[in-house]
Structures are given as structure tokens and as C-alpha cells.
Amino acid sequence: MKFKSTFYLLLLLLWSSLLTAQENEQDTLKNWKIGGVGSLTFSQVSFENWTAGGENSYTLNGIFSLHANYKEGKTTWENSLDLGYGIVKQASRGVRKSDDKLEVNSKYGYRTNSNWYYSGAFNFRTQFDQGYKYNEDEGTKREISTFMAPAYTLLSLGMDYKPSDVFSLMISPVTGKTTFALDDSLSSRGAFGVKKGNKIRNEFGGFVKITYNQDIWENVTLNTKLDLFSNYLDEPQNVDVNWEVMISMKVNEYLSANLNTQLIYDDNINYVNSQGEEMGPRIQFKEVFGAGLSYKF
Numbered sequence: 001m002k003f004k005s006t007f008y009l010l011l012l013l014l015w016s017s018l019l020t021a022q023e024n025e026q027d028t029l030k031n032w033k034i035g036g037v038g039s040l041t042f043s044q045v046s047f048e049n050w051t052a053g054g055e056n057s058y059t060l061n062g063i064f065s066l067h068a069n070y071k072e073g074k075t076t077w078e079n080s081l082d083l084g085y086g087i088v089k090q091a092s093r094g095v096r097k098s099d100d101k102l103e104v105n106s107k108y109g110y111r112t113n114s115n116w117y118y119s120g121a122f123n124f125r126t127q128f129d130q131g132y133k134y135n136e137d138e139g140t141k142r143e144i145s146t147f148m149a150p151a152y153t154l155l156s157l158g159m160d161y162k163p164s165d166v167f168s169l170m171i172s173p174v175t176g177k178t179t180f181a182l183d184d185s186l187s188s189r190g191a192f193g194v195k196k197g198n199k200i201r202n203e204f205g206g207f208v209k210i211t212y213n214q215d216i217w218e219n220v221t222l223n224t225k226l227d228l229f230s231n232y233l234d235e236p237q238n239v240d241v242n243w244e245v246m247i248s249m250k251v252n253e254y255l256s257a258n259l260n261t262q263l264i265y266d267d268n269i270n271y272v273n274s275q276g277e278e279m280g281p282r283i284q285f286k287e288v289f290g291a292g293l294s295y296k297f
Contacts, residue, residue: 035297036066037248039258041290061086061099061290063258074111080104084260085128086288096134099288100127107170109160119160119170121209123227126151126180133272144272149183150192154229156207166214175207177229177240179268193268201268205231219250238267256294262286 044058063084070077086099103125109117131145158172179201181187181194190196211225227242242264249257264284271282 031072032068032070034068036064037294037296038062038064039256039290039292039294041258041292055091057088057090059086059088059098061288063099063260063288063290076107076109076111076117078105078107078109080106084288097129097131099286100129100131102126102128107160109162115161115163117160117162119158119172121154121156121170121172123154124151142272143185144191146183146186149181149186150269151180151182153178153180154207154227156209158207166212168209168211170207170209172207172209175205175229177203177205177207177231179203193266203229203231204233205229205236221248221250222246223248235267239265240267241265250294254293254295255291257291258289258294260286260288 039062041061042059045054046056047054061084064082066081068079080103082101082103082105084099084101086097087095088098089095103123105121105123107119107121109119111117126148127145128147130143130147132141133144134141154175154177156170156172156175158170158174161169161171179192179194181192181199181201186192187194187199188196192201194201206229208228209225213223214221216222222245224243224245226244227240229240230236231238231240243262245259245261247259249259251257262285265281267281269284270278270280273279
């Protein structure tokens, strides 16, 4: 818990120092584009003597995305922080997590010609809270994830093709990937491809990242990114896939709707059934839809 609190504090201090630095240096502020978007959605269902049946429930989901991008001459530096958390409560099941995301991205580029950049990129992703696999028949739950278990870092060097502000294709033949399982219970099981008893797994391979962000209709924005990683040293044919899609629909200044999907395949992550048995790798898919309050800054 102490490590988690320290990490959150350092993350906030890092981001606030970046914003403060730009406020204090008016000459360089013009080279930065700083902003973000946040949305909070809530829904509730309540019944009283309802003969058709039903169960009281509510859901709450928050999504926040911040960015700070620098551009001057041939140099670019793109930074983003993406946060998401959601809960759902049903009368018979209590409170359960429905969404959980913490991701940091940073990419530096130096332009060689009109479209290609020498680039270095860093990615970190994990979650805020514990995740459980529930056995409804027995009324039990098994912890399958928590903060920093899993967590992933990618550090890559390569070339970035950017023909426009809406599209980017980064090709990195030199990439280091680290998987963390900093939880004693999970590391002892050998979760997330980390050897039993260890807490870190290092890989070296090639990486491709594709991003696309554009208004596809009036007040409708499509933002998608696809990450592909192949480990040169261990079954390189088994490519790790992480594909995210977000469609944002703006009703007015404060009302919006969002559809988020994420597809993950990692050959080192085994699916765990409700009995706690590992069933081998599976395609993971998540979909979150919400409509509610939104604010862009």
C-alpha cells in the first residue's frame, strides 16, 4: 500500500511539474499543446413491488485522458496519461469493479524528412485496484490481479511514420518489454508469464504501434491504437496484441457518450476459470459504453 501511494504521488507531481513549467515559461508555451477530456457516467435501476421482477443496481464509470505535446522545428515530444475506473453494484452481489486502467505514454521524435522521425517511446500500464474471478455457485472469489500485478513497460527505439497529425506508424526493431507481478500471492502462482517465485519477466523483441485519431462525423471522434510485440528470444511467432478503440460522441458542451473497446492477446497470460483453474491463453475483450457528463480542457 505504501508503494502504491508513493507511485500515485510521484505521478501527480510529475504531471503537475510539467504543467507548471509551461505556465512559467511563456516563450516555450506556444510550442506546447496541453489539454484533456474527462467524462463521468452514472446509471441506476430501482424497483419497488415490481411484479415483472428485477434487481436494484447502479453503475458509475469515469474516464480521463490528459495530453501534453511539444513541437518545435524538427523535434516532437508527445505525452499522455489515460485513467479509467468503474464500479457496478447489484443488491445480490455487492460492489464489483467494471473498469480499471492506468496508462502513461511518452514518445520523442526527430524529423528526418517530411514524414519520417527517429523515435524513442515509453509505455507503462497497470490498474488501480484488485481484480477477482467470482464463483457464483460457491459464493467465493479469487484474486487474479492488483496494482502492479500485472504491470507492463515498453521501451522502444525505431522510426515513426507520420504523414499527418491524425495517423502514426511506429516501427521499432529494438524494444524491451518488462512484465511485473509485484504481489506475493500472484507471483507464487507464476501469473502473467512470470516464473513462479519471481516478480519480473524481461523480453526483447520488435514492436509496431499504429495510432489514428480523427473526427469521422460532426461531433464524433474515433481514436484507435494497435500495439504489436514479438519476443525474439521465445516463440517470436506468438505476437502480443493490444488494440483499443474509443468513439466519442459530443451532444453539447457538457453531455457526451463514449464507447470504448479493448482487445488483448498475450500468449503468456492464462485464462483462469471460476474454479481457479488455468485454461491457457485466451483472447481478452472489454467493452464499456457510457453517456453522461463530459468536460474538455
